[in-house]
Amino acid sequence: MKLASHYNKVTIIVTLSVLMIGAIIYYFAINHIAKTLLDDHLSEEVAEVIGYVNFNKQLPKQVDFDEDQTRFFKLKNKHLPTRFYDTTYSNPKLRGERAGRAVEGTLTFNNELYKFNIIISKESTEYLVQIIATITLFLVLGLFMVLFLTNRYLLGDLWKPFYKILGQLKAFNISEPVDFDPVKSKVDEFKELDDAVQLMAKRVKGDYQNLKHFTENASHEMLTPLSVITSKLDTFIQDDTLRQEQFEQIQDIYSAAGKLSRLNQSLLLLVKIENDLITGADELDLQELLIEKQRQFQELLTSREITLQTALVSRELTVSKYLIDILLNNLFSNAIRHNVNKGDITIELKNTRLVFLNSGNGNALDPQTIFNRFQKGNNSDGAGLGLTIVKNICSVYGWALSYDYADSLHRFTIVF
Structure with a gap:
């Protein structure tokens, strides 16, 4: 009321x-x-x-x-x-x-x-x-x-300035340069509220721009030395005079540099998703995208002898192709990485939901923390950001993401 x-x-x-x-x-x-x-x-x-x-x-x-x-x-x-x-x-x-x-x-x-x-x-x-x-x-x-x-x-007319301020707050987008329109009112409290909102918006936008520039600059500055390190490591690896011990150490450095690069890209992606910087939407058939992803991951599935079963129906979604591709990549990678050799993966696509089920080692995960940043299993070699990215993408489109564990199967459900 x-x-x-x-x-x-x-x-x-x-x-x-x-x-x-x-x-x-x-x-x-x-x-x-x-x-x-x-x-x-x-x-x-x-x-x-x-x-x-x-x-x-x-x-x-x-x-x-x-x-x-x-x-x-x-x-x-x-x-x-x-x-x-x-x-x-x-x-x-x-x-x-x-x-x-x-x-x-x-x-x-x-x-x-x-x-x-x-x-x-x-x-x-x-x-x-x-x-x-x-x-x-x-x-x-x-x-x-x-x-x-x-x-x-x-008195309804008296409250119009308040509802105008409220409407501008609801429509406020931190990434847009549009400023708040001043509200004219004879009520001192509404004038003070309007001044406070104007000041808050300027501070938030200033902080956001500073954070955005810092993130972009930091990401760019990190990529340059990482590229140099990776390039030098590629040169070292091709040297035939390396001893086995030296080769293994360089491989470890190369792997760590690759992990750091992926972490940098994931954090930058999270910032873009959380601040709604990825725009554009297309009519896409999720069934076709899943079939395409299945072909892309088929070699990895075969190498680990994982059986993939699907039950898919056609489902049209208006989404960013870039974001839905990242979401499916992370779900497939998560189901394969945390699976066992000769394990099982089942994908179900219905009109109202998408379900990923996979076998795996260990017991149920904590559904309260599994989607938090840097939350990962003891044996995971990832950065712990994949499911966080999936959660944020679902939040962008208003989808409900949940996890449960039953019959030795981990289940991730997205309800459209």
């Missing part, structure tokens, strides 16, 4: 809760005020009755009008406390009973106790409370709608 949606959700929930609680409290407060007004009116009626008795020395006649009902009952030496209560009110002009408010108590007349009971109608008061409650409800709903529309549309 987006930040603006979270903000709107919290704001609406809190506001609605406060408004509902306030409306309930307001409703009961209005009811209490209306009831208090009715009780005050009844108290005035009681004072008038008592005043009439004291002045005229007689009980007033019982009254039964539309809005006022008064009754008197003689008591037997029993005082009743004055109390106000809700009751029903019978209007002679209307059928049925209506809500009313009553007061009862005692008064003394001619040394005798009388109970008085005065009832007045609550209809007008209840109608007023209903009108006020209805108006309040519409005000709450109107305020809620205004708040909702304000958060949805007006």
Whole structure:
């Protein structure tokens, strides 16, 4: 859920809760005020009755009008406390009973106790409370709608600079010279965020260019002496006067120089893949590429008497021919190098996945570290970068690469 949606959700929930609680409290407060007004009116009626008795020395006649009902009952030496209560009110002009408010108590007349009971109608008061409650409800709903529309549309425009910055971050490519467009906003936080992003982008691009130049220059400078060393070693190896011991030592140096050259090329390739410097894509049939690779590695397979079985279907991919060639080379090399003589390799290509299975010495490898740089088996003479390169190529195209071990077979699976 987006930040603006979270903000709107919290704001609406809190506001609605406060408004509902306030409306309930307001409703009961209005009811209490209306009831208090009715009780005050009844108290005035009681004072008038008592005043009439004291002045005229007689009980007033019982009254039964539309809005006022008064009754008197003689008591037997029993005082009743004055109390106000809700009751029903019978209007002679209307059928049925209506809500009313009553007061009862005692008064003394001619040394005798009388109970008085005065009832007045609550209809007008209840109608007023209903009108006020209805108006309040519409005000709450109107305020809620205004708040909702304000958060949805007006505040949505307020967040546009943030989403523009976010969109530029998503589209940011460290290898492209395109700079961030400044964002115009009246919000100080968005201005500070835009300035921080601009500064970060410049620093990252500067660091990237420095690293790129260093890597390219270092790789180039390493290749030159390696080429000289290899050339001199080729000359030494062709010398017929070398003793066997000298020849073996030169062979070791030659092998080490070749390994260093391959390591240099692999590291340079990783830098290019990780920084998306290899562009271009073609429609390629993976089945045809696998068959071609099988022919290229056939001599090596035959020399180690490894049996290769395939189950391939046609699968079109839009990929860089250079990267897919490196990926297949590394998978084939890994399956052969870490296999045993007279071992087995099985390649399965389906519409959704490519699977390499190979026999080999030892137990299962650690699936958590096998694709890390310089991770290799104890008996491996490689640089430990082949599977890392495979992993990075899969990441470029969004493929899932996994490893598992079952039935003495190492399985590498790429899910497209």
